[in-house]
Amino acid sequence: MSTNNLIELHQVTKRFPVGDGEFTALSDINLSFSKGEFAGLIGPSGSGKTTLLNLIGALDDSTEGEIKINGKNIANNSDEASALLRNEHIGFIFQSYNLLPVYTIYENVEFPLILQKIPKEDRKIMVLQALEWVGLKDIANKKPSQISGGQAQRVAIARSIVKKPEIILADEPTANLDSENAYKIMDILKNLNEELGITFLFSSHDSKVIKYLKRVISLEDGKIINDEVK
Amino acid sequence: MLEFLFKGLIRDKSRSVLPVIVVALGVSLSVFFVGYMKGMIGDVVDQNARFNTGHVKVMSRAYVQNISQKPLDLSLLDAEVLIKDLKHQYPEMNWVKRINFGGILDVPDENGQTKTQGIAGGIALDLSENSIDKERMKLGNNLIRGTLPKGAYQIILGEGLAKRMNVNIGDKITFFGSTMDGAMSFQNFTLAGTVSFGTSVLDDRTFIIDINDAEQVLDMVDAAQEILGFLPNDVYDESKIETIKNDFNTKMSVETDEFTPEILALKDQAGLRYMLDIANISTSLFSTLFIIAMSIVLWNTGLLGGLRRYTEFGIRIAMGESKKAIYKSLILESIIIGLIGAVIGTLLGLGLTYYLQEVGIDISDMMSQNSMIISNVIRAKVVPQQLWIGFIPGVVATLLGALLSGRGIFKRQTSQLFNELGV
Ligand SMILES: Nc1ncnc2c1ncn2[C@@H]1O[C@H](COP(=O)(O)OP(=O)(O)OP(=O)(O)O)[C@@H](O)[C@H]1O
Ligand SMILES: [Mg+2]
Numbered sequence: 001m002s003t004n005n006l007i008e009l010h011q012v013t014k015r016f017p018v019g020d021g022e023f024t025a026l027s028d029i030n031l032s033f034s035k036g037e038f039a040g041l042i043g044p045s046g047s048g049k050t051t052l053l054n055l056i057g058a059l060d061d062s063t064e065g066e067i068k069i070n071g072k073n074i075a076n077n078s079d080e081a082s083a084l085l086r087n088e089h090i091g092f093i094f095q096s097y098n099l100l101p102v103y104t105i106y107e108n109v110e111f112p113l114i115l116q117k118i119p120k121e122d123r124k125i126m127v128l129q130a131l132e133w134v135g136l137k138d139i140a141n142k143k144p145s146q147i148s149g150g151q152a153q154r155v156a157i158a159r160s161i162v163k164k165p166e167i168i169l170a171d172e173p174t175a176n177l178d179s180e181n182a183y184k185i186m187d188i189l190k191n192l193n194e195e196l197g198i199t200f201l202f203s204s205h206d207s208k209v210i211k212y213l214k215r216v217i218s219l220e221d222g223k224i225i226n227d228e229v230k
Numbered sequence: 231m232l233e234f235l236f237k238g239l240i241r242d243k244s245r246s247v248l249p250v251i252v253v254a255l256g257v258s259l260s261v262f263f264v265g266y267m268k269g270m271i272g273d274v275v276d277q278n279a280r281f282n283t284g285h286v287k288v289m290s291r292a293y294v295q296n297i298s299q300k301p302l303d304l305s306l307l308d309a310e311v312l313i314k315d316l317k318h319q320y321p322e323m324n325w326v327k328r329i330n331f332g333g334i335l336d337v338p339d340e341n342g343q344t345k346t347q348g349i350a351g352g353i354a355l356d357l358s359e360n361s362i363d364k365e366r367m368k369l370g371n372n373l374i375r376g377t378l379p380k381g382a383y384q385i386i387l388g389e390g391l392a393k394r395m396n397v398n399i400g401d402k403i404t405f406f407g408s409t410m411d412g413a414m415s416f417q418n419f420t421l422a423g424t425v426s427f428g429t430s431v432l433d434d435r436t437f438i439i440d441i442n443d444a445e446q447v448l449d450m451v452d453a454a455q456e457i458l459g460f461l462p463n464d465v466y467d468e469s470k471i472e473t474i475k476n477d478f479n480t481k482m483s484v485e486t487d488e489f490t491p492e493i494l495a496l497k498d499q500a501g502l503r504y505m506l507d508i509a510n511i512s513t514s515l516f517s518t519l520f521i522i523a524m525s526i527v528l529w530n531t532g533l534l535g536g537l538r539r540y541t542e543f544g545i546r547i548a549m550g551e552s553k554k555a556i557y558k559s560l561i562l563e564s565i566i567i568g569l570i571g572a573v574i575g576t577l578l579g580l581g582l583t584y585y586l587q588e589v590g591i592d593i594s595d596m597m598s599q600n601s602m603i604i605s606n607v608i609r610a611k612v613v614p615q616q617l618w619i620g621f622i623p624g625v626v627a628t629l630l631g632a633l634l635s636g637r638g639i640f641k642r643q644t645s646q647l648f649n650e651l652g653v
Binding site for chain 2: 059079087090100115
């Protein structure tokens with residue numbers, strides 16, 4: 001494995017306790033991603049896509065194996081260290097947009113910056129820029145309940161990129177969108193990948209997403225069955 | 231971050247308004263309850279001290295044994311010397327003689343025949359011009375008709391009694407009773423005025439005469455049935471009273487005579503110790519129960535709120551907040567809510583107490599059959615204790631609720647939490 005990889009997984013296995021026994025969701029995964037990739041995990045439901053994204057995003061711990069982000073093993077990280085890693089390096093986009101309903105669009109996008117303790121004036125510049133990237137600068141003061149699904153997912157994108165993370169993990173980001181909006185989203189993400197050099201890792205069933213991917217990794221029953229660069 | 235939390239609290243009404251209402255309600259109840267109890271206790275103490283028990287009461291030992299019958303024949307002798315001695319030993323106290331006695335009041339018609347007649351209880355006290363005891367009984371304030379006695383053998387009747395006997399100011403009233411030694415005694419009085427204390431036992435069954443007249447009529451000059459002692463400004467202080475009582479009784483303990491004077495404190499009389507102890511215990515019991523109940527309610531509102539906010543917590547975790555930081559922010563929110571609720575609740579409780587202190591609730595209809603000396607108007611009393619008695623438990627209960635409900639959420643694995651979020 002080369003050491004200048006952004007993400008490295010080495011013999012990663014994940015088992016969940018189920019009843020008295022265990023269920024192996026991922027077994028012996030070896031993978032690496034370099035900076036600027038636009039890659040996706042595909043595979044049937046239950047194949048382990050979300051589980052793998054959660055491990056890389058430090059939302060969950062692997063049972064065995066090593067996961068390195070920027071060369072640092074995150075396997076034994078504390079809750080605080082994992083939180084810091086996510087805060088500084090990783091952005092998330094979810095299937096259900098998961099905006100905080102009581103806050104405005106502006107405040108939703110601002111939140112990751114508040115966690116980073118960035119001063120208010122700097123935050124303003126960054127939030128407005130992020131909203132401009134996704135073309136939503138004019139709805140900054142609306143509430144999530146007042147906008148459409150496509151707009152909400154664009155807000156979620158703005159929120160994930162506002163702190164300019166190295167990695168964005170997108171778990172089925174288009175699953176709730178019609179095709180017009182799905183394409184719009186993928187165009188935005190592709191642009192961000194090309195212009196800002198952010199590394200993207202998707203999970204998807206959606207052929208519209210797969211069309212955009214530059215690398216497709218197929219999972220089945222927790223194992224990698226194919227890994228091809230287009 | 232604080233600003234962020236504040237915005238959330240203010241905009242999400244179910245996160246703020248509901249818990250604040252719960253806290254404010256609980257706190258105000260508790261604050262008011264204390265004020266109500268203090269008012270009631272204070273009222274009972276005050277009324278009993280004024281009309282019956284004094285802060286302390288000096289009697290003969292034999293009299294103490296039969297105190298409920300108020301036997302005149304067991305009165306203290308050589309009263310002037312004793313009072314002089316008491317004044318010397320406890321100069322801060324105000325000492326006054328009182329006589330409680332019973333008899334028949336007879337109102338004659340113009341031919342000298344009985345027009346109306348009734349059994350009544352008499353209280354004799356110093357009615358002279360500069361009498362402190364007269365002030366203490368608030369006779370002037372409670373005068374309904376006529377004036378206070380200005381000469382010898384004038385009488386005041388409770389307004390209820392006067393009505394029942396159908397007498398008017400200036401009418402003759404004859405008292406029939408017995409002297410200290412058990413001899414027949416009667417005396418004509420002139421009705422000077424009527425009073426109402428708002429206490430049915432006093433208003434409907436009691437008459438008042440001057441102590442000098444009573445001593446003549448009852449043939450007990452230089453004797454004293456009861457000598458009442460009051461602390462300065464009539465402010466009740468249990469520990470001071472106990473000190474005086476113990477001091478005096480210890481000094482007297484060497485005497486063996488059954489007419490040796492003995493002091494009973496206010497609490498030792500009229501079942502007041504039991505009543506005051508019950509009142510105090512129930513006040514603390516209520517406060518404790520209130521903390522527990524409020525904690526349980528807030529724990530549950532916290533749990534429900536927490537469940538509702540799983541998505542929010544999941545998002546915040548994904549954005550890079552640690553579970554600990556979220557837990558802390560929950561606690562911070564609960565403190566803010568607790569403080570706001572406790573302030574509102576305390577103000578509400580104090581306001582309600584103040585209203586009852588100044589205005590009161592008239593319960594005279596309910597009290598007409600009662601023979602206890604209890605005021606016909608319920609009055610609460612604002613006391614310093616009310617500033618913290620609801621406030622601290624209110625904040626603590628909110629905090630406890632958040633700690634308990636937050637723990638449930640954050641003992642879980644992040645992944646498990648995250649799965650449940652449906653993120
Ligand atoms: N916390 C958990 N406890 C037990 N089993 C789990 C847990 N999380 C996931 N699994 C199981 O692991 C397997 C992989 O789940 P995962 O969510 O990664 O699949 P997926 O590929 O994302 O599926 P989908 O396309 O439906 O999103 C599934 O069989 C799932 O039931
Ligand atoms: Mg999935």
